[in-house]
Amino acid sequence: MPTLLHLDSSADLVTSRSRAITATFADTWRSLGGDHTVVHRDLHREPLPHLTDAALHFPPHLRPEGANPSAEQEALQRLLIAELLAADVLLIGVPLYNYSMPSTLKAWIDYIHLPAVTAPFDDPARQQPLAGRPAVLVSTRGGVYDAGTSTEFDDHALPALTLILAKALGMTVETIVATRTLSERFGAPADEVAKQHRELAAAHESAARAARRLG
Numbered sequence: 001m002p003t004l005l006h007l008d009s010s011a012d013l014v015t016s017r018s019r020a021i022t023a024t025f026a027d028t029w030r031s032l033g034g035d036h037t038v039v040h041r042d043l044h045r046e047p048l049p050h051l052t053d054a055a056l057h058f059p060p061h062l063r064p065e066g067a068n069p070s071a072e073q074e075a076l077q078r079l080l081i082a083e084l085l086a087a088d089v090l091l092i093g094v095p096l097y098n099y100s101m102p103s104t105l106k107a108w109i110d111y112i113h114l115p116a117v118t119a120p121f122d123d124p125a126r127q128q129p130l131a132g133r134p135a136v137l138v139s140t141r142g143g144v145y146d147a148g149t150s151t152e153f154d155d156h157a158l159p160a161l162t163l164i165l166a167k168a169l170g171m172t173v174e175t176i177v178a179t180r181t182l183s184e185r186f187g188a189p190a191d192e193v194a195k196q197h198r199e200l201a202a203a204h205e206s207a208a209r210a211a212r213r214l215g
Helices: 017-031 071-085 103-112 157-168 190-214
Strands: 003-008 037-042 089-095 134-140 172-178
Touching: 003 017, 017 037, 017 089, 017 134, 017 172, 017 190, 071 103, 089 157, 134 157, 134 190, 157 172, 172 190
Parallel strands: 003 037, 003 089, 089 134, 134 172
Antiparallel strands: none
16 A cells, blocks of 8 residues: 655645645645545644753653653654654655754654664664655755856755755665745745746646656
8 A cells, every 4th residue: 555645835825835835745645546645734723832841852772861851742653753664755845944854844853863773873784774765855945056156055854854864774765846936925026926837837747747656
């Protein structure tokens, strides 16, 4: 049973571009057959509690002596990791907030990035269970981040997520990007608005293609 883990993190529940594009991916995934399952976790509607103890950044055998983190959060961490491990494909909506990812998404990362469990620590051959598994990041940005512009390197969401998911967890990461999403709201020139519409249409097409390819 092919399973998609679909995460949304946008605080915009009505006009979010990242939610719309991830929905296109998820809907296409479901259309591939009744056995194609989607597990949807909305990190904005149901935010995860931030870690209250640094000990939860490590499994029990790597924690300092006397560590006693919340049993409830420890159980939640096990649940989130099991949910990720059970997925054949990971899909994440990543709107750019203040040049980085939403804090709700960062909280999820803090739970699932666990040395010696999901990321290598002392036995790389056994501690990277997600190696090679696909992760699709749908990145939406309000402004312009084209190559050669002064803001080209101001997106700090995708680099951080790629570092965790690709390098630490060993997943195969691909991105779908749509920029200029705020161009109409703030009266951008017509050519910028047109580029936004083209990028958005292309992102939806890329999401549908990727779902068919990975499903």
